[in-house]
Amino acid sequence: GKAVLVGGILWGFEVEYYVLIGVLVFFLNFIPNIGALMAAAPLIVCTILQTGINETLVIISLYFAINFIIGNFIEPKLLGNK
Structure with missing residues (x-):
């Protein structure tokens, strides 16, 4: 879930290594806190x-919004439910 969304956002902003970062997000989210x-x-x-400060701030905001939601x-x- 999270890794796919983050990878998609990075792909949309044309950040290289979006797949690698998505995989890191997937595995590191198993570590609590x-x-x-x-x-x-x-x-x-x-x-x-790769993108500059403005795009980075947008991407970071989206990343933490995804994690929060x-x-x-x-x-x-x-x-x-289980």
């Missing part, structure tokens, strides 16, 4: 070097 922050580091570095609304709903 700090996994999302660890996944944000390579995302920030790649985007700031999925982590606080979608996952609890799905886990609560």
